[in-house]
Amino acid sequence: MKFAHFADVHLGSWRDPKLSNASTEAFMKAVGICYQQNVDFIIISGDFFNTALPSIDCLKEVAKKLKEIKDKSIPVYAIAGSHDFSPTGKTMLDVLENAGLLVNVMRGSVVDNKLQLNFTVDEKTGAKITGVIGKKGMLERKYFESLDREKLEAESGFKIFMFHTAVSEFKPKGLEKMDSTPLSEFPKGFDYYAGGHVHEPYKREYGRGLIANAGPLFPNNFRELEKLGCGGFYIVEKKNILNADFQQIMVHGVFSISVDCSHKSAREVEAEIIEGISDKSFDNAIVTIRLEGALESGKPSEINFKSIYDMLYAKSAHFVMKNTAALTSSEFEEIKTVAQSVEETEEAVIKEHLGQFKAALPDDELLLTKSLMNALNTEKAEGETTAIFEGRVKEDASRILRVRM
Amino acid sequence: MIAGQVISGSFDSVVVRQKSDAKLEIGQLLTANTAEGKILMQVFNLVYGSQLSQQNLEMISGMKLESDNDLELMDAELRNYTLAFLKPLLIVRENSVSPCKTLPEFFSNVNELAMEDVKFLEKPDNPLLIGNLRSGSRIVDAEVYLNGADVFSHHVLIAAQTGRGKSNLMSCLIWNALQNDYAGFLILDPHDEYYGRNHNGLKKSEKVAYYSTNPPAGARTLTINLSKIRPSHFSGVTFWSEPQREALYAYYRKYRARWIEAVLAEEDESLKSLFHEATISVIRRRLQQLLNLEIANNEIYAKGIFDAAAGISTVADIADDVEKAMAVIVDTSSLSSQTEILVGSIIASELFSRYQNYKSAGQLRDKPVASIVLEEAPRVLGKDALEQGANVFSRIAREGRKFKTGLIAITQLPSVIPRQILANMGTKIILGIEMAPERKAIIESAAQDLSQDDKAIASLDIGEAIVTSTFSKFAVPVKTPLFDEIAANTKTDYRTEFVGLHS
Numbered sequence: 001m002k003f004a005h006f007a008d009v010h011l012g013s014w015r016d017p018k019l020s021n022a023s024t025e026a027f028m029k030a031v032g033i034c035y036q037q038n039v040d041f042i043i044i045s046g047d048f049f050n051t052a053l054p055s056i057d058c059l060k061e062v063a064k065k066l067k068e069i070k071d072k073s074i075p076v077y078a079i080a081g082s083h084d085f086s087p088t089g090k091t092m093l094d095v096l097e098n099a100g101l102l103v104n105v106m107r108g109s110v111v112d113n114k115l116q117l118n119f120t121v122d123e124k125t126g127a128k129i130t131g132v133i134g135k136k137g138m139l140e141r142k143y144f145e146s147l148d149r150e151k152l153e154a155e156s157g158f159k160i161f162m163f164h165t166a167v168s169e170f171k172p173k174g175l176e177k178m179d180s181t182p183l184s185e186f187p188k189g190f191d192y193y194a195g196g197h198v199h200e201p202y203k204r205e206y207g208r209g210l211i212a213n214a215g216p217l218f219p220n221n222f223r224e225l226e227k228l229g230c231g232g233f234y235i236v237e238k239k240n241i242l243n244a245d246f247q248q249i250m251v252h253g254v255f256s257i258s259v260d261c262s263h264k265s266a267r268e269v270e271a272e273i274i275e276g277i278s279d280k281s282f283d284n285a286i287v288t289i290r291l292e293g294a295l296e297s298g299k300p301s302e303i304n305f306k307s308i309y310d311m312l313y314a315k316s317a318h319f320v321m322k323n324t325a326a327l328t329s330s331e332f333e334e335i336k337t338v339a340q341s342v343e344e345t346e347e348a349v350i351k352e353h354l355g356q357f358k359a360a361l362p363d364d365e366l367l368l369t370k371s372l373m374n375a376l377n378t379e380k381a382e383g384e385t386t387a388i389f390e391g392r393v394k395e396d397a398s399r400i401l402r403v404r405m
Numbered sequence: 406m407i408a409g410q411v412i413s414g415s416f417d418s419v420v421v422r423q424k425s426d427a428k429l430e431i432g433q434l435l436t437a438n439t440a441e442g443k444i445l446m447q448v449f450n451l452v453y454g455s456q457l458s459q460q461n462l463e464m465i466s467g468m469k470l471e472s473d474n475d476l477e478l479m480d481a482e483l484r485n486y487t488l489a490f491l492k493p494l495l496i497v498r499e500n501s502v503s504p505c506k507t508l509p510e511f512f513s514n515v516n517e518l519a520m521e522d523v524k525f526l527e528k529p530d531n532p533l534l535i536g537n538l539r540s541g542s543r544i545v546d547a548e549v550y551l552n553g554a555d556v557f558s559h560h561v562l563i564a565a566q567t568g569r570g571k572s573n574l575m576s577c578l579i580w581n582a583l584q585n586d587y588a589g590f591l592i593l594d595p596h597d598e599y600y601g602r603n604h605n606g607l608k609k610s611e612k613v614a615y616y617s618t619n620p621p622a623g624a625r626t627l628t629i630n631l632s633k634i635r636p637s638h639f640s641g642v643t644f645w646s647e648p649q650r651e652a653l654y655a656y657y658r659k660y661r662a663r664w665i666e667a668v669l670a671e672e673d674e675s676l677k678s679l680f681h682e683a684t685i686s687v688i689r690r691r692l693q694q695l696l697n698l699e700i701a702n703n704e705i706y707a708k709g710i711f712d713a714a715a716g717i718s719t720v721a722d723i724a725d726d727v728e729k730a731m732a733v734i735v736d737t738s739s740l741s742s743q744t745e746i747l748v749g750s751i752i753a754s755e756l757f758s759r760y761q762n763y764k765s766a767g768q769l770r771d772k773p774v775a776s777i778v779l780e781e782a783p784r785v786l787g788k789d790a791l792e793q794g795a796n797v798f799s800r801i802a803r804e805g806r807k808f809k810t811g812l813i814a815i816t817q818l819p820s821v822i823p824r825q826i827l828a829n830m831g832t833k834i835i836l837g838i839e840m841a842p843e844r845k846a847i848i849e850s851a852a853q854d855l856s857q858d859d860k861a862i863a864s865l866d867i868g869e870a871i872v873t874s875t876f877s878k879f880a881v882p883v884k885t886p887l888f889d890e891i892a893a894n895t896k897t898d899y900r901t902e903f904v905g906l907h908s
Contacts, residue, residue, distance in 0.1 A: 107907040145623060169626045169715050176718035184620040
């Protein structure tokens, strides 16, 4: 038995045109490796899409690829991740499933408020697959708490448990603050625990099998580009023992420049960057420039990024991006920012303003605010009329606020 | 109701003749009216009194025993009686209470406690329910509260012998505090009794996180990453010679988060030249044994709770939860005593250091008190333990209240804790103690004068306590609640909406 374990494909994640195809390209490359490796099936542990309503172009390409996979008799089993769901619980995975292009394995019923999952059996290998979806705001924690583990544990055969949540015990360095689910909530005795959500791959022995988190197929933000360089997935093979090999997917190389600007002038920083890149060629790589610290003199705007960018593009860089969030100037009022990603910045700002809304709230204020922002951060889909779009946004918001509009 | 009359004595020992139909008890609260207000007093001793000489009493007893058992004395209640010795506690006025500085008048009546006498027992800010007021063994319908934030930040000592209801009291206090947000708790639980794996326990509260080497569903695995250990965490855990200590710190300075891996797995020529080979070998062997690690093919394999790969966020997650005014229970029942103290030391250091930083950043006021529950406290606060050098717990005992960090030290041997540390414990909750030296240690370090209360402490029944605190007006006798009753009245019920489930 051999199968591929993908997670966090985040199709359509980058907005910049130069990177918008990167996650789709990574998916195509990964599928190519699956063909070469003759996998029996593919599992996708959540966040296949970056949004609940992906663009038609993205969907078209993905549907085509899934059809190709199907025609090669390679089943695709998936669970939804936190990005796959609209606030009203709609997911494009349902559309793909109804078209017969993949199977959503979170199946079952609720008996006495206990979640009783059923197994989806892979016909060719007999592998029994089930899992729990990921939801925004860690709502999947309630699913785990309600899980009828005994029923799952009693099942015999080769079993795979898919999940889209951080495991408390295995949170990687740098992501310690991530909400998580403890291992004790997982059913025991599975052969392979296929994880997603944490954008950093790992695998560990657990019980009689392995627990693995595949990480993204392609980095999803500036920090991931710096830290991971590239994404990947696991090829899992069961012979005498179970083995999971990580397969790197290289769409573009990544060259990261990081400068501590403390005690330097804007001109000196610019010179340092130029000196660091002058003897290099970038061969279609993505270049990240992170500037941190307090400039001794000059303003950040005095660093001539345009000339740096021009130089990098002239040296065949595919895309250049910079992060100056932690760069300050002694000529300006100091701006304190600890947060690194957009999500962290948003959360920090929300936390600063908690407690100002006096009406009774149906949920934790932080969670509610994040859910509402997520619901309102939507665009009119292609072909959607204004009235339908308005209705959808109102429906999402009213569901979150638990009010009728 | 009249219980007796003042007949003699001194300020610290007012003698009262008991009325024949009153049945006074050690620890009973009584009042006497004065022009200034009511004096609240407490019985600390009872003796026989008689108008007959000892010779006559012996004669009468002999007659009753040897010949006529029905022999009755004339006016028996006038001739033989009980004398009670009382200590004045407070003077209760219309709108205030203050320490008592006068004596009740000769022949003034002494009354049993009435509800109106204890109206001064108010609910403070951050109310922490200690129990019901107790007068002797009688439970008074008046609840005793202290300001929980003050109590927990100024350390608590719970002194009792086994079986006197320490765990019940501790569970009740934490349960009650969790109803508010003024304190978070780190409970190092060597007997795995607080969570309530198979019985009623704190698990019924939604504000409880549980870490164990064998976690039930919903709990976290107790795994700590090696990168979170610092050489200072071993203070109080094990003794290192000076060269060994220097070697530990040298590795830490050079390798920081990777220092243990460096000691165990790497050959470092530059450090080897600074220290004797035997020193490095000893620290390597002892670290391996203390942390329960195995080295094979230059790889570190975890055999216990310390891991080279997992558990990176455990310590931070625990500290985060305490900061959220939750109770974090760490089940250390399967760990050796050394490992247990090491785990406690790692987590307590993280908490204390965070709170020190909050103070310097001006953020301390917004934080709940961080309170660390230490069972068998002399293991880290005892004279023997401290002879090996200061540890994080003794530092917290000395300096913690400035940083809203407190200890709840539980012990049956308060006498082995140095006086200086005992004196720093602002609140002492005394359950039954049979051993005289232990009672003496508590009495000498109490916030109120308990010099007359040796018998009262010795006679405390299960669930009965005396609370002496810098935050109470007097040493309050209480009956602690029963945790089983509290837990039985708590229901956890929620319904989950299962979105995304396919049939």
